[in-house]
Amino acid sequence: xxxLPAIPAVAAAALSIVDDPNLSAxxxxxxxxxxxxxxxxxxxxxxSPFYGFARRIxxxxxxxxMLGMTTIKEIILSVILQRVFARVRPALLDVxxxxxxxxxxxxxxxxxxxxxxxxxxxxxxxxxxxxxxGVLIEAQFxxxxxxxxxxxxxxxGCSFIEAELNxxxxxxxxxxxxxxxxWQLPKQLIDAVKWHHTPALPEEALNSDDDSTGNSTAQPxxxxxxxxxxxxxxxxxxxxxAEETDSPLYLPDELLEQLRANPLMDTEDxxxxxRNNLREDYETAVQLFG
Numbered sequence: 001x002x003x004l005p006a007i008p009a010v011a012a013a014a015l016s017i018v019d020d021p022n023l024s025a026x027x028x029x030x031x032x033x034x035x036x037x038x039x040x041x042x043x044x045x046x047x048s049p050f051y052g053f054a055r056r057i058x059x060x061x062x063x064x065x066m067l068g069m070t071t072i073k074e075i076i077l078s079v080i081l082q083r084v085f086a087r088v089r090p091a092l093l094d095v096x097x098x099x100x101x102x103x104x105x106x107x108x109x110x111x112x113x114x115x116x117x118x119x120x121x122x123x124x125x126x127x128x129x130x131x132x133x134g135v136l137i138e139a140q141f142x143x144x145x146x147x148x149x150x151x152x153x154x155x156x157g158c159s160f161i162e163a164e165l166n167x168x169x170x171x172x173x174x175x176x177x178x179x180x181x182x183w184q185l186p187k188q189l190i191d192a193v194k195w196h197h198t199p200a201l202p203e204e205a206l207n208s209d210d211d212s213t214g215n216s217t218a219q220p221x222x223x224x225x226x227x228x229x230x231x232x233x234x235x236x237x238x239x240x241x242a243e244e245t246d247s248p249l250y251l252p253d254e255l256l257e258q259l260r261a262n263p264l265m266d267t268e269d270x271x272x273x274x275r276n277n278l279r280e281d282y283e284t285a286v287q288l289f290g
Contacts, residue, residue: 010035014076019069019186028072029061037083041075042067045288070122074106077126078289080183084136092146093139097240100282102129103289104237107281108228113220116258120188124224127192130185131225134176134193138168150242157244161197173197192221196229199248217254226250235275 014031017023032038039060046063047056057063064072081102085095109128113121120127139146145167152163164171177194195205206218217223226249232238233246241247265271 010038014038014072019073023069025061025064028069029059029064032060032064032072032076035079037079038076041079041290042072045071045075048288050284050288074125074129074289077129078103081130081133082290084133084140088136088139089143092143092150093135094240097237098132098135100286101232101237101240102132103285104232104235104278104282105129105131105225105228107285108231108278109221109224111278111281112227113224115264116255116262118217118220118224120220120224123186123189123221127189127221127225128228130176130180130189131193131196131222131229132172132176133179134172134174137175137179138164138172142168153242153244159243159245159247160241161247162245171197188221191219192225195219195222196225196250197248198222198250201250217252219250219252222250223252223255227255231275231278235279 010031014028017028017031032042042060042063043057045051046053046067051066053066057066067075082099085099088095106125106127106129109124110121112118113124118124138149149160149163149167152158152166153160156163158166161171168175173194173196177190180190180193191205195201198205201218229238230249230251233241233243259265263270264274
């Protein structure tokens, strides 16, 4: 590859400082205002019925104050990711379905992180949103290989991951992690992208997040993204993958034990209610992020 899918300069600058505890609303708003798409999306979200603020939000600075930095980061990344989506040929990948799948994984990751008491809840939406970005890179920059991948799936019934390994000798998880590193995203998000399809983590991934997140799961963001992908397949949001055989996912024993012990999933009725709640959260996010 001679050119990378570039992250817009303004968005890159905004992402690089959005986690700074000393950052002022004025500083981030000045960066956002340099990008018309980011400005429009920020104001649209701030004025959406979901937030229902008493008065109309007419400036980006006020929107930043009202929405908070977590939502601002979600807005920035959603705009960036949609720009990558726009470059993918629809004949190769149903981009609209893939975007909806990504939003569903974002909201579902956040729901499970909160309900299971994971300290990474604030980043879970972003992890779910971007965890399969490597698929977009494959479809955009390697259309012939991606077409072959689809043919292998259709003729053998193998999983998407198996077809990738046959064609690319690697997976979208590792490609996406490389891309996320080029974007200079935080390491925990890069790891979430990299490990969500790895059931048994290698040594390098086992001790990276425990101390910083307080979670017993070695890669909590990867686990939340994988769990969201599991539910996406269950609820019909993963049809873009055209899988007869499921791809492996990182669902560690600690997470499965938590799920079995949680009232969220202890009866058929509670699981049905959970699915309804997940769909409602997704529909709200689609309205906010497009």
